[in-house]
Amino acid sequence: MADKSLHVMLMYIISHLGLIFFMYPGNIISSTSQGHWLPILVGILIHFIFIFIYMKGLSYFPKKDIIRIYSEVGKGTAILFIVPVFLYFSMILLITVRAYSEIITIVFLSETPLWAIMLLMISISAYIASKGVEVIFRTGLLLAILFLPIIIFIFFTSFQNVDWRYAIPFDANFGFLTKRTYYEGFFAFSGGFLFLGFVQPYLSYKRKHVLWAAAFLIPFFIFSVYVPVLTFGQATSSTTFLPYVVAVDAININWLMFDRVTMFFLLSLISFIMLFLALVSWKAIRILSHYLPSIRPVKLLIALSAAVFFSCFLIPDWKDVEKLFWWNTFLRFYVLVAIPLSIFFFGLRMKGKDSNETV
Amino acid sequence: MEQLVQEIKSKLENNEDFLLQRDYLADTAIILLGFNTLVDFVKTRAVLQKHAESHLLQNRPPEDLWNAIGELIEGNVNKAISSIYEGKLIIHLADTDRSIIMEPVSTMLDRSIETPANENVIQGALNAFTEGIDANIGIVRKLVNSEELIMASYSTGQNRKKKLSLLYLEGQADTELLKNLESHIEKNIHQDISDLQGLAKMLGFPSWSAISKFNTTELPHHAVQYLKKGRVILFIDRLPFALILPSLLWDMFAIENDRNFPLPIMIAIRSIRIIGILITLITPGLYVALVSVNPEVLQIQLALSVAQSREGVPYPALVEIIFMLVILELILEASVRLPKSIGPTITMVGGIILGQAVVEAKLVSNLLIIILAATTIANSTIAGFQNAVSIRLFKYVIVILASIYGLLGLVSGLVIIGAYLAGLDTYGKSYLYINVKGNESNGR
Numbered sequence: 001m002a003d004k005s006l007h008v009m010l011m012y013i014i015s016h017l018g019l020i021f022f023m024y025p026g027n028i029i030s031s032t033s034q035g036h037w038l039p040i041l042v043g044i045l046i047h048f049i050f051i052f053i054y055m056k057g058l059s060y061f062p063k064k065d066i067i068r069i070y071s072e073v074g075k076g077t078a079i080l081f082i083v084p085v086f087l088y089f090s091m092i093l094l095i096t097v098r099a100y101s102e103i104i105t106i107v108f109l110s111e112t113p114l115w116a117i118m119l120l121m122i123s124i125s126a127y128i129a130s131k132g133v134e135v136i137f138r139t140g141l142l143l144a145i146l147f148l149p150i151i152i153f154i155f156f157t158s159f160q161n162v163d164w165r166y167a168i169p170f171d172a173n174f175g176f177l178t179k180r181t182y183y184e185g186f187f188a189f190s191g192g193f194l195f196l197g198f199v200q201p202y203l204s205y206k207r208k209h210v211l212w213a214a215a216f217l218i219p220f221f222i223f224s225v226y227v228p229v230l231t232f233g234q235a236t237s238s239t240t241f242l243p244y245v246v247a248v249d250a251i252n253i254n255w256l257m258f259d260r261v262t263m264f265f266l267l268s269l270i271s272f273i274m275l276f277l278a279l280v281s282w283k284a285i286r287i288l289s290h291y292l293p294s295i296r297p298v299k300l301l302i303a304l305s306a307a308v309f310f311s312c313f314l315i316p317d318w319k320d321v322e323k324l325f326w327w328n329t330f331l332r333f334y335v336l337v338a339i340p341l342s343i344f345f346f347g348l349r350m351k352g353k354d355s356n357e358t359v
Numbered sequence: 360m361e362q363l364v365q366e367i368k369s370k371l372e373n374n375e376d377f378l379l380q381r382d383y384l385a386d387t388a389i390i391l392l393g394f395n396t397l398v399d400f401v402k403t404r405a406v407l408q409k410h411a412e413s414h415l416l417q418n419r420p421p422e423d424l425w426n427a428i429g430e431l432i433e434g435n436v437n438k439a440i441s442s443i444y445e446g447k448l449i450i451h452l453a454d455t456d457r458s459i460i461m462e463p464v465s466t467m468l469d470r471s472i473e474t475p476a477n478e479n480v481i482q483g484a485l486n487a488f489t490e491g492i493d494a495n496i497g498i499v500r501k502l503v504n505s506e507e508l509i510m511a512s513y514s515t516g517q518n519r520k521k522k523l524s525l526l527y528l529e530g531q532a533d534t535e536l537l538k539n540l541e542s543h544i545e546k547n548i549h550q551d552i553s554d555l556q557g558l559a560k561m562l563g564f565p566s567w568s569a570i571s572k573f574n575t576t577e578l579p580h581h582a583v584q585y586l587k588k589g590r591v592i593l594f595i596d597r598l599p600f601a602l603i604l605p606s607l608l609w610d611m612f613a614i615e616n617d618r619n620f621p622l623p624i625m626i627a628i629r630s631i632r633i634i635g636i637l638i639t640l641i642t643p644g645l646y647v648a649l650v651s652v653n654p655e656v657l658q659i660q661l662a663l664s665v666a667q668s669r670e671g672v673p674y675p676a677l678v679e680i681i682f683m684l685v686i687l688e689l690i691l692e693a694s695v696r697l698p699k700s701i702g703p704t705i706t707m708v709g710g711i712i713l714g715q716a717v718v719e720a721k722l723v724s725n726l727l728i729i730i731l732a733a734t735t736i737a738n739s740t741i742a743g744f745q746n747a748v749s750i751r752l753f754k755y756v757i758v759i760l761a762s763i764y765g766l767l768g769l770v771s772g773l774v775i776i777g778a779y780l781a782g783l784d785t786y787g788k789s790y791l792y793i794n795v796k797g798n799e800s801n802g803r
Contacts, residue, residue, distance in 0.1 A: 108653060109767060120764060124771055124778075131782040138781035138791050139774070146773060259658045267770040274774050 004203035007137040008196070009213040010144045015192035015279060016217050017151060018272035020224050021265075022103060023325075025244045027185030028176075028225045029237055035172025036225050039182055044221055046336075047189040051196070051214060054340035055207045058197050060347030066197035066339070067290045073346055081342060082287060085194070088335045089284040090308070091328045092191060093277060097121050098312045099321050100273055107245065108263055118312050121270075125277035126305040129285065130298055133202050136278050143275060147268035154265040155220070158248050162230040183329050188221070190336040192276065197343065198283050281305065363458065364390055364451055366436045371443065381453075385411040385421045388453035392439075393463065397446035402464040407450075425452070429461035445520070469494065475577040477744065483616040484580040492522050492596040495579075499526060499592065499601075502583040507531070511541070515561070517549045522596040523558075531589045536605065539786040540591065552595060558602070564785075569752060571745040572785055574606035584615035605785030609793045611636060611746045635740030638733060639750050640776065643680055644757035644769045646730050650676040652765025671721040677762035679723050683731055684758070686713065688751070691735075 028039050061069050066085075070078040101117040109117065128136055176182045196210065228243035231250060237243045249262045258264070284304060289297045315321055364379070371377040378400065380391040384407055391400070407428065414424045425431055432438060434456050439449050448463035472494065475487035488495045496510060507528045514520050523544065527537060540562065547561040555573060556566065564572045573593070576582055582592055582601040593602040603610075612632040617625045650669060654662050672679060690709035694702050714728050734754070741747040753776050760768030760775075783790035 104767060108655075109765060112764065117764070117767070120767070120771055124774055127775065128778040131778065134789070135778060135782045138789060139778045141791065142777040142781060143774065146777070257658060257661050258656050259662075260656045263653070263656050263766055267766055270767065271770050271774045274771070278778075 003206065004137065005205040005209040007141060008199065008203060008205040009209050011137055011140045011195070011275075011279070012192060012210055012213040013216060014140050014144055014148075014272045015195075015276040016188065017220060018269050018276050019188040019191045020217070020220050021244050021269055022242055023099070024185050024188040024221075025225045025228055026240070026242060027181040027187075029229060029234065029243055031176040031179040031182035031185065032172070033234055033238075034169045036229060037170075037222070038172035038174070039176040039185075040222055040225055043186065043189055044218055046186075047193075048211070048214060050336055050340045051193050051210065053344045054193065055196060055210060057340060057343030057345070057347040058200060059207065060351055061200070061343075063201050065200050065286070066194075066343060067287055069197075069343060069346060071290070077342075077346075081339060084331060084334055085339065086284060086287045088328070088331045089280050089287070090304075091324070091331060092280050093284070093304075093308045094311050094315075095321065095324055095328060096273065096277060096280075097308060098315050099325075100270065101312075102318055102321065103242065104266075104270065106241075107266060108260075115313070118309060121274060121277065122305050122309050124274050125281055126301055128275065128278035129281040130301055133199055133279075133282055136275065136282060137199075137203065139278075140275055143271055147271055150264055150268045154248060154251075154261055155223070157251050157253060157261070158223075158227050158244075160251050160253075161247070162227065164230060166230045166233050167226070180326065180329075183333070184325055186329070186332055186336065187325070190332050192279075194335065194339065195279055195283060197339075198286060361390075361451065361453070361456065363434065363436060363439070363456055364392070367392055367439055367443070367449070370436075370440060377443075382407075384408070384450070385415060385424055387421055390451040390453060392449040392451060393443055393447070397465055397468075398448050398463040399466045403448060403461075406464060407461075425457075425459055429459040431457060431459055433457050441520075472498070478577045480578060480616055482619050484578070486579060487577040488579060488582075488594075488599050488601060490597045490599050492524055492594050495594050495599075495601070496524055496526065498579045499583060499586075502579055503528070503586065508586075513544055513548060515544070515548050516551050516553075519551070519553075521552055523552060524594040526586065526592040526594070528586050528589075531587060532591050533589055533788070536591060536786050536788060540604065553597075555602070558593070558595065568783065570606070570749045570780070570783060570790070572604070572606055573745075574603040574610045574743060575600045575745060576603060576743075577601075578616075581615045605788045606790070607792055608780055608790050610743060611741050611750075614742045632740050632742060635737040636750055638737035639741070640754050640757055640773065641769065642730050642734050642737075643684065643754050644761035644772060645766075646727065647676045647680055647758055648761040648765040648769050651762060652768075656766065665724075665726060668726045669724040672724055673721075675762075677758070679727060680731075680758060683717075683723055683727060684755070687731055687735060 028036055032039055058066075064072075067078075067082060070081050097118050101114050101121060104117050105112065105114055128139055196205075199205075224244050228237040228240070228247040231237070231247045232240070232243075237247075240246045245262055245266065248265050249260065251261050253261060281301060281304060285297050285301050288300045288304070289295070292300065315324065368377075368379060374394065376394045376396040378391070378393060378395045378398075380400065382389050382391055382404065391404070393400070410428055411424060414421075414427070429450070439458060439460070442460045443449060446463075446465055448461045449458050450461055451458040469491040470489055472486050472489055474485045478487075486498065488498065500508060500510075505528075507530060509527055509529050511525045513523045513525070515523050525540065525544070543562045547563075550557060550561045552558045552561055555571070559566060559568075559572060562572075574585075576585075577600045579601075582603065585603045586592060591604045593604060595602070612629050617628055620628065649657060650665060654665070657665065669676075686709070690705060693709075694705050697705060714732075717723050718725050718728055738747055738751055741750055756775065757769055757772035760772040762768070764771065780790055
């Protein structure tokens with residue numbers, strides 16, 4: 001099987017970039033009033049530890065995805081781990097579609113009805129997901145070529161209004177651990193990494209490269225928080241809804257004929273989000289069709305997308321989105337912690353068994 | 360007269376050009392049968408006589424002569440008739456049931472090898488493929504000049520036979536691709552392949568694919584370069600171009616002849632093509648999005664001047680741009696149809712008069728004309744006419760989405776097109792690969 005590390009790296013970067021710049025800065029900023037580097041660092045550390053454990057665990061099961069790994073261990077285990085994962089994916093789909101449609105309406109399509117935007121996002125992601133995982137990754141490559149330069153360019157220009165003195169005071173404490181928003185911010189860390197366990201039968205990748213991709217994301221994690229803080233100061237930026245977007249909105253580039261650079265930034269991120277949604281739908285469908293093999297995956301996909309679309313109508317406003325976001329946090333930590341650890345544990349156990357048998 | 364000749368005659372005598380001539384060859388009575396539109400009888404007979412004379416001088420038996428001039432058959436009327444249709448000459452030996460199928464001097468029905476008609480070359484080899492399949496294969500052989508070149512030929516079709524040839528370099532072409540191709544051709548050998556749609560059907564490609572699975576080229580030089588990169592060439596008799604399989608996205612940007620320039624120039628030329636495809640796709644949609652949905656993105660001065668140029672235009676931007684795009688497509692289509700001598704007139708009428716008048720009549724804005732011109736010019740930079748047409752089609756998807764969702768629609772259009780392109784493949788070779796040689800390691 002060909003080495004697709006590049007595809008996997010890009011997909012990893014793309015799906016995380018799409019998640020970082022929206023809610024994450026706001027969550028971190030409101031979780032502490034100074035020394036934002038500590039919460040960010042703790043998050044990044046946790047992220048690294050768990051993807052490392054996850055990939056280490058997966059490496060004991062070459063060419064198997066986590067559905068097969070769990071079902072081979074036993075039925076009880078499968079239910080214990082697969083069901084929460086599926087629930088988590090459905091929640092991600094629901095929340096992401098709903099939240100991002102809301103953001104789109106707020107930022108630039110104030111007259112377009114919400115359902116139209118949700119319909120667009122869902123149908124595009126379903127279209128991509130229906131073509132299978134390899135197409136998702138190849139699309140990721142094309143989108144990265146098209147949009148990654150724009151994002152990186154705007155990321156650098158967002159330093160335009162930065163006043164480095166706002167970084168002071170530098171000392172930090174662990175008070176953020178008691179804040180609810182801090183845990184909500186893990187959305188940006190835990191959303192994307194599970195796919196590494198799903199693509200194994202289709203693509204192979206090197207662990208080191210994924211870690212490099214994760215390392216590439218570190219500056220984005222840090223500065224998505226620090227740019228608004230350094231631009232407006234902690235007090236002001238904590239009052240804004242999407243601090244990083246507001247900070248980008250304050251950029252003024254004379255030679256560019258566009259006034260609102262934000263738009264291009266957001267749109268590039270939203271194209272990444274569409275791909276992320278496609279990937280999540282694909283993963284959810286993998287789980288569903290493993291247990292319902294008689295139904296064609298395309299039908300399951302259509303059903304799932306329709307279900308997500310109509311469930312979105314049950315969420316009337318942003319307050320409810322936030323509530324869902326909070327409920328999902330428990331599931332998110334379960335997935336972030338339990339899945340990597342259990343895979344690692346089963347991997348070790350299997351390895352032990354094997355070596356006993358050979359001895 | 361013999362039974363065989365009678366039978367052939369009864370089947371073919373409705374054709375005015377069917378010719379039956381009696382003659383003597385090496386003191387044997389023979390009957391020549393063939394179409395005089397396909398066979399040059401005078402020259403063929405001269406050749407035959409020369410053959411016979413040299414044989415007589417060497418005192419060899421006539422049996423040797425028969426074997427030397429062609430394939431001997433006994434009886435077999437059907438084979439004789441189908442050979443006549445293929446343009447061969449039947450020499451029937453009188454008073455026997457034996458005849459010879461001979462490759463005669465044919466009348467000149469093919470044009471000679473000329474410069475390409477649809478592809479321009481700057482500083483490169485100038486000969487082009489013609490309709491005759493043998494000439495095309497010959498050109499390729501001459502260029503490759505190596506034992507690696509393998510050619511397989513198939514006679515396809517049910518009633519009307521058509522020759523199809525498959526060329527590849529041994530050791531370079533992907534074996535899986537070849538196996539798939541061969542098995543599809545052999546399975547559907549009776550299908551009609553007089554056009555590319557028929558061929559696509561034979562090879563089992565989906566007929567609703569918006570991008571052609573074949574990369575066509577008229578230039579032998581390009582075709583051979585593709586061969587060296589592990590692709591496969593198909594020739595169909597009477598089609599004056601090579602079909603390169605698989606076709607890849609990168610072919611829209613890269614032409615082999617680019618390599619005749621220094622490397623920096625080559626990179627510059629190719630980046631221009633990439634910009635071209637992006638402009639073709641984006642600008643019409645961007646115009647619609649900026650004018651009708653998201654004008655606030657522009658700086659205020661620019662937004663004002665855009666609004667000013669649209670002052671007095673009585674309909675929404677979508678209608679305006681679709682209207683002009685359709686007219687533009689009409690002009691393009693018309694200039695393909697028209698004889699070369701009238702072509703420039705259309706350009707003038709369409710471009711100058713219509714463009715100028717339509718703006719002055721305030722039917723469309725100035726800016727739109729500029730955008731359309733940019734789009735059309737950019738579209739022409741894409742390598743390969745088939746590719747350019749596909750991209751022309753894709754821009755409508757973006758225009759329509761942009762009219763509904765503004766810039767979001769523009770981006771979603773790009774995502775959809777990206778996913779569509781990413782989803783294409785030829786027997787498992789993705790459309791996005793840069794190169795098919797070896798295995799997937801160098802795929803994008």
